[in-house]
Amino acid sequence: MPTATTSGSPLAPSPAAELVLAFVNTRALRGGQESLADITAFRGWLVAAGFADPGVHVAEGDLATARELREALIGVLLAHAGAPVRDEDVDRLRRLGERYPVRPVVGAFDAAMHPVADGVGGAFARVLAAAAELALRGTWSRVKACRNPPCRLGYYDRSRNQAAVYCEARTCGAQMAARAYRARTRTHR
16 A cells, blocks of 8 residues: 655645556456456456456446445546535445545555455455545546446546546547537527
């Protein structure tokens, strides 16, 4: 887990932001594979992401929790991009934070949050700790989900004014503008 004192530009994603985005983007996006499709796929993602050893035990409940955590995070990231905040997403994140706690480890010049548990529970705790670290740094609101409904890709807003609402203006932004244009022209007819 990255330390809370790691410096860098707020316009560049920190390792904590990259961790949250890697988890949020486990969906089948742009022709990719769904990493939470089943236990085998989720185990493969955990191992590839460095969260667990290949022999980690993953239960159906773990898969359901992973999907719940991902959807709650996407809801909050959509709020960062200007969508209304959904209380149920915030409540789920709080509840999951209680279920998968972290402990602070304070050093002479830095501090970090480490999962209390190992395995799949520890992976969930690491994702939640990364989100908490971003909030403490003041960069949590830069981690967003694309407002284009079929996309919902998680991305890091590198704009100075934090006004980005689409992962890519040329693709998702253009699609949303075209939909809005078609809707306006239908209304005028």
